[in-house]
Amino acid sequence: MGISEPSLLLFLGRLHPLVLHFPVALLIAVVIVEVFARFRGITNSPIFQSTIYFILIVGALSAAVTAAMGWSLAHHGGYVGDTIYWHKRFGLAVALLAILALLFKRLSLQKKMASFKYAYTTTLFLCVSAIFVTGHYGGMLTHGDNFLSSAAPEPMASWLGKTTNRAATDKYLTTDTFTTQIEPILKHYCYQCHGESKQQGGLNLNKQDMALAGGDSGVAAITPGSALNSEAIRRLFMLRENKKAMPPDGKPRPSAEELVALMDWIENGAPWAGEASGPSTFLADILGENAEPADATAIEMLRRTGASVKEISKTNPLLMVNLSLHSYSPQQLTQLLAPLKHNIAWLNLSNNKITKEVSELISECSQITQLILSNSALNDDLIAPIAQLKHLVVLNLTSNEISIDGVNEVIGLPRLERLYLWKNPIETEQLDQLKLAYPSIKITSNIALVQTNASATKRRKTPVKTSTKNIEGVEL
Structure with missing residues (x-):
């Protein structure tokens, strides 16, 4: 991780996004005006031709300057890969084609070289086409490879390179x-x-x-x-x-x-795509050795609502269920989850309101090893049933109204190893007492993070300021 050292070339390169719209607008304007003039039959007007020629001069020169700035930014800005490769080359093509179009326009204005107007028209069309391709690659650099294709309808999305897997x-x-x-x-x-x-x-x-x-x-x-x-x-x-x-x-x-x-x-070991790690995964695999497959109809009904439901692995029929992507009523949650309560190993109910009925249903999910209840209106009165989940390894209670009394209800779970108390009304002293009483449980909270970062800062030769107030509106 690092910051590029300031330099004149880097500074000029970073002006590229500011100036690139100028030649783009001018060159596209030339095409629009040329088409309009032909429909109106004024292409032979000296004033019209002089105006077009002047716009082309400014457009071609600014395209060349913009391309030079872009190459400087690409070289000093840390860009790599195929996307920047093609963005640079099509950007250079825009500049060269603009200069060629200017040259052919000048030649076509001479009486004995009027035939160059066809070369001018062709070159100008290719230049504008290259502008759109260059812009597409520029958008991919700024917003990601699927910036355009992800919003395009089929078959255009596939043509633009959107994966169909x-x-x-x-x-x-x-x-x-x-x-x-x-x-x-x-x-x-x-x-x-x-x-x-x-x-x-x-x-x-x-x-x-x-x-x-x-x-x-x-x-x-x-x-x-x-x-x-x-x-x-x-x-x-x-x-x-x-x-x-x-x-x-x-x-x-x-x-x-x-x-x-x-x-x-x-x-949990920073497992990448296709990998598995963490104690909740290991325990789920053990519990799944003799588990029966879940009811296929119940799974399909849940998926139709937009929830994510998949087996833990090819050899483990226990389920990972994620309902955080949509809001469900408490009645919907109980109806959808009840048929699968003995088959769920990972359950994510973030952003859904937990009621007494839902909490009691969760307590009947006997195979759960990982439970995420972030931002679920959970409080001390609703958390007690969760203390019955004897296989629970990871419990996330972020952004709720759980006090130290509510935490005491669940912290004695026999297999609990990770507990998240981020943005809950718990005092620093209470958190310290929890850590002393349960040293085997990793407790993560906003208070702990601020303290740990402050300690790390003191140990460094060059102090680093860490925020204890907010992170983009997140109160610590």
């Missing part, structure tokens, strides 16, 4: 934690500067080996098993004025729930 595109229909939870966060907040097309500071978070190795600084961005020792997490907690804070330049930061997901993933 259902397993690859529908992140909600897979049991892969990285694909379902982590990769969307990295794509939204990180890949723009640290992905396949651009590797600011030499860091690529799109590849496992590169992410673990770190960037030019030599510090690992991700340290499997230790979120608070991972440079990526540390920089997410730096104050905005620190030039090393990520994401930079006032760009939005992950929400509290997304930060919890990132840290949980790292704590």
Whole structure:
């Protein structure tokens, strides 16, 4: 992870997004005016021809300057891969074709060389076509490879390169934690500067080996098993004025729930796509050895509502159920989950209101090893039934109204190893007492994160400021 050193070439390169619209508008305007003039029969007007010629001069020169700035930005901005390769070449093609169009226009204005008007028309058409292709690749660099294709209808989406592999595109229909939870966060907040097309500071978070190795600084961005020792997490907690804070330049930061997901993933070994790790996975595999397959009709009914339902693995029929993508009424939750209550190993009910009936149903899900109840209006009166889940390993209670009394209801679960108490009304002293009483349980909360980051800051030779107030509106 790092920041490019300031330089004149880098500064000029970063002006590229500011000036590129100028030649684009001029060159497209030439085409529009030429077509309009032909319909109106005024193409032979000296004033018209002089105006078009002047616009072409400005458009061609500005296209050349824009292309030069773009190449400087590509060279000094950490961009790599096929997308930048083609963006650069089509951008150069725009500049060259604009200059050729200007040359042919000048020749066609001479009486003995009027035939050059056909070469001018063809070159101008190719130039504008190259503008659209260049813009497409530029959009991919800025917003991701599927920026245009993801919103396009078929068959245009396939023509633009959208993948047709259902397993690859529908992140909600897979049991892969990285694909379902982590990769969307990295794509939204990180890949723009640290992905396949651009590797600011030499860091690529799109590849496992590169992410673990770190960037030019030599510090690992991700340290499997230790979120608070991972440079990526540390920089997410730096104050905005620190030039090393990520994401930079006032760009939005992950929400509290997304930060919890990132840290949980790292704590469980940072498994990449297709991998499995973490104690909840191991226990689920053991429980699934003698489990019966779930009712296919009940699974299909749940999927039709937009929920994600998949078996833990090919050899484990227990289910991973994610209902956080939509809002369900308490009655719907009980009706949909009741037929599957003995088949669920992972259950995510985030963003759905938990009532007494739903809480009691959860307590009957005897095989659950991982339970996520973030932002579910859970309180002390509703949490008691969850204490019956004897196989529960991971419990996420982020963004609820759980006090220390509610925590005491569940913290004695025999297999509990991870407990998330982010944004709950628990005092610092109470949290310290919990950690002393239950040293085998990793407890993550906003209070703990601020304290740990503050301690890490003191140990560093160069102090790093960490925020204790808010992260994009998330109160710590």
